[in-house]
Amino acid sequence: MARMKFICDAERCIECNGCVTACKNENEVPWGVNRRRVVTINDGVVGAEKSISVACMHCADAPCMAVCPVDCFYRTDEGVVLHNKDTCIGCGYCSYACPFGAPQFPSQGTFGVRGKMDKCTFCAGGPEANGSQAEFEKYGRNRLAEGKLPACAEMCSTKALLAGDGDVVADIFRSRVVKRNKGAEVWGWGTAYGSKQAGQAPAKVEGVKK
Numbered sequence: 001m002a003r004m005k006f007i008c009d010a011e012r013c014i015e016c017n018g019c020v021t022a023c024k025n026e027n028e029v030p031w032g033v034n035r036r037r038v039v040t041i042n043d044g045v046v047g048a049e050k051s052i053s054v055a056c057m058h059c060a061d062a063p064c065m066a067v068c069p070v071d072c073f074y075r076t077d078e079g080v081v082l083h084n085k086d087t088c089i090g091c092g093y094c095s096y097a098c099p100f101g102a103p104q105f106p107s108q109g110t111f112g113v114r115g116k117m118d119k120c121t122f123c124a125g126g127p128e129a130n131g132s133q134a135e136f137e138k139y140g141r142n143r144l145a146e147g148k149l150p151a152c153a154e155m156c157s158t159k160a161l162l163a164g165d166g167d168v169v170a171d172i173f174r175s176r177v178v179k180r181n182k183g184a185e186v187w188g189w190g191t192a193y194g195s196k197q198a199g200q201a202p203a204k205v206e207g208v209k210k
Contacts, residue, residue: 002078003078003165003167004058004080004122004124004164005079005164005166005170006055006057006058006153006161006162006169006188007161007169007172007186007189008054008186008187009159009160009173009183009186010051010052011160011176012159012160013158013161016157016158017038019053019152019155020034020037021155022152023036025151026123026140027139027140030106031106032107033104033105033106033118035056035121036054037054038051038053039054052188053156054102055102055119056081056100056121057188058079058081059081059191059192060192060193061194062075062081063097063098064081064083064098064102064103066097067093067096068093068094071087072085072117074127078144080121080122082127083126084126085117085138086127090115092105094117095117099191100191100192102119103117103119104117104118120150121139121140122144123140123143123149124144125142125144125145130145166193173186
């Protein structure tokens with residue numbers, strides 16, 4: 001079965017925040033929660049400024065799953081890391097463990113009460129029945145069950161943000177790198193999936209002319 005993954009091509013991202021808006025609109029996330037955000041590094045530096053769309057990368061060896069004291073996280077057959085809000089106690093351990101800052105909390109109340117954790121679901125819903133009202137209210141829309149990709153990737157105007165089968169997504173990014181001969185380091189790939197293969201040019205085959 002396909003292993004779902006995200007890739008953000010920093011060479012194409014124009015910091016329009018269309019992915020952020022699409023996520024909020026599609027999933028009706030709580031006020032103050034940003035499942036996806038755009039981060040700009042080297043802001044204002046000519047030739048060095050890069051923008052990157054950041055959310056849960058649904059890691060192969062997810063640190064949030066490792067530190068959760070109540071085991072509220074689980075992985076689907078497609079490799080999407082989801083969590084059960086009914087089990088979550090809002091301790092915040094996942095927030096400290098995640099290298100991408102994906103776990104979000106809707107409030108900062110008395111005595112440090114955060115509320116139930118919320119994060120990107122790859123538009124795959126949660127443990128409730130697919131397409132149910134309960135699932136939508138807790139986790140947002142389940143687009144994967146409808147045969148669709150995450151709204152953030154579908155709404156990206158420059159196709160900087162790619163989502164889907166990891167092998168297909170990696171091949172798309174690899175072909176871009178070969179054509180422009182730069183930008184081989186894909187941000188977050190090695191951290192989340194333990195490999196930088198997405199940014200590597202295809203191996204040359206002897207006897208084949210390009």
